[in-house]
Amino acid sequence: MSSGRDSHLDPYGQQPGLEVVHHPDLEVATPYGLVPISSLPQVQPHEYLPPHDSKEAASTAYGYTSYSDEHNASPAPYPNEDGGLEKKKKRLRWIIIGGVVAVVIIVAAVVGGVVGSRNSSGAQSSGANSPLSTGTNAGAPNDGVPAGEDSRPPVDTLEPPELIRPGSGLSVTGWRMPDGNVETYLFFQDPQDGLRYSRCDTSRRVTGNDSACWAEPVSIPASAKAGTRLAASTALWGDEYQPQIELFYVGGKTRLLGVNLNEQNTPSAAESSVNDKRLFTGLDSGLAAYWPWTIYQDSTGVLYHVRNLLDGSDWSPSDEAWDNNRINRTALVGSNLAIAPTSTNFTLQAVKAGYAVFYQDPDDRLAVSITDIESPFRPSDFHVPWPADDLPDITLPKRAPLAAFSVAREGGEDLQLVDTYVLYLDSNANINVLYTDSTSWDSSDDGASGVVWKTASPRALRSVDRDTDIACLTMATTIHSAAKQEVPLEDGSSGENRCYFQKGGRVVEVRLDRDKQDWVVTGHLPIF
Known part of the structure; x- marks a missing residue:
């Protein structure tokens, strides 16, 4: 049979040897002075950006024209700007602000990831009582299978x-x-x-x-x-x-x-x-x-x-x-x-x-x-x-x-x-x-x-x-x-x-x- 979509490498995947260490007393320089990390908004796991190989980045099959879903309109393009010194100042200002925001997001993401990991472990340990668990575990897992006819493990396990x-x-x-x-x-x-x-x-x-x-x-x-x-x-x-x-x-x-x-x-x-x-x-x-x-x-x-x-x-x-x-x-x-x-x-x-x-x-x-x-x-x-x-x-x-x-x-x-x-x-x-x-x-x-x-x-x-x-x-x-x-x-x-x-x-x-x-x-x- 013909193959489906090719797999894409995750550009945001982990790199061996690199580790982010959390310091609780770390401060971030902002236009308003030094701000403790603990006072910044925390990024929750569900707020992370999707990986690059998500649906939005996938190419369409059969040569169809690529288009956005009609129920999710694409944002309008940015207006053109004139060149000159003012433009360079604005660009430099945005680069600085962007760098600060990037540091904040990286550190906050690490903190949020740790919290999310702990929450996930707690949810898994709670089993069927978790609000995120699918289905229920009531009843025999192999209901309908005559005794001795199926030696495979129950589906639920x-x-x-x-x-x-x-x-x-x-x-x-x-x-x-x-x-x-x-x-x-x-x-x-x-x-x-x-x-x-x-x-x-x-x-x-x-x-x-x-x-x-x-x-x-x-x-x-x-x-x-x-x-x-x-x-x-x-x-x-x-x-x-x-x-x-x-x-x-x-x-x-x-x-x-x-x-x-x-x-x-x-x-x-x-x-x-x-x-x-x-x-x-x-x-x-x-x-x-x-x-x-x-x-x-x-x-x-x-x-x-x-x-x-x-x-x-x-x-x-x-x-x-x-x-x-x-x-x-x-x-x-x-x-x-x-x-x-x-x-x-x-x-x-x-x-x-x-x-x-x-x-x-x-x-x-x-x-x-x-x-x-x-x-x-x-x-x-x-x-x-x-x-x-x-x-x-x-x-x-x-x-x-x-x-x-x-x-x-x-x-x-x-x-x-x-x-x-x-x-x-x-x-x-x-x-x-x-x-x-x-x-x-x-x-x-x-x-x-x-x-x-x-x-x-x-x-x-x-x-x-x-x-x-x-x-x-x-x-x-x-x-x-x-x-x-x-x-x-x-x-x-x-x-x-x-x-x-x-x-x-x-x-x-x-x-x-x-x-x-x-x-x-x-x-x-x-x-x-």
Whole structure:
């Protein structure tokens, strides 16, 4: 895969042999006389300037014009000054003042650093009682793992990772390969705002350690906004797209951007043609994607979908054509978004009513919309899989993370029906599951007849990080694989419907045990 951003040396890093010694009686010469250091304002650790290799200093990918975030206007340039003796006097005066200020800042920084270090040590020793600690430590750390099945250390006892930022956006996508194994990509953002992914080939799993399949993270070329949400999907079609992974994210000026990964191309990572649409999202817009759809939100809360227009009657991906349309739904500004297909058949997923979007409404309730479900152009062979207007009344914390996935309904093959699962975080840092129970489904009636929504709070999903995102895998589908075969949505019996979240800063993988209607922790990813 192509490499991501190059690392930069820290110009402010420590130099061997140099040490600043603090003298409590040291005085600083100022224009107003000698002033004791102890009487000067102290610089706190959070007030230090960012290192030179921070986001503001990073170059943009793909040759985009560099620009400041529209919500953080750049300061105006200094006015021009005339030359002459007065100018030289002013310059000398500023040099002297600058030197004095530099000494003050250096000494104060040392004092502040010592204080900050002591405070940090105190916070670490206080554990979960610290207001800065993420998540909680209540409950068994390996809830959901059968005894004797996992000998690895509990997630809660491991050191926090350095490759992923706390509260990073997460997104996962995957497909079943011709050899029968599954290939999965999990995307995340690192502390320097770079985007990375880890890949799993299930043939590399080890008995009792499913997470052994995950490879070391790989950087991808992107210019992402700090804290962007992520949305990944998989395009399958013939030999050319076998597969092509599309990752969508928010960049500078809240522009919706994309990058695709295709091992058959050189380079394998390339700019997505969706970038030519010049679309802009709200500042904290959620994102969700399932091929060929991508959902985002504008600054007023209105939802939009972007669709790859596909080429002709063979449903092949278009290299250039994308459509952007408003959805007649308004969500809480900054709401997270989740998408799930409403049919097992790609030809029904890719048209009107082909997906459901879950979001938080302006009253903080969980809401859902099957877009264009009332359209007269909806396919005649589409069947509504579950009651979209009968969602339980669930109030979410502000901007709570959401994820969703669908599986083929057992016995619903003729109507190409799905069952859907929605995961959301509650105010106690527990992930809850809302799912469709179709055990009483009346197959002689429509797809939604007898289907009810139920909720659960599995032990394996409790006590996660409060700022975590959630990502869940819906397997990719196509009407034309490399073997020229249709690939419909799988049912949940394969065990590949997995979800991901952060706990103790690390990324945890859980799987749905559909037979038991329960969730099992399979391990954590090698994102260190």
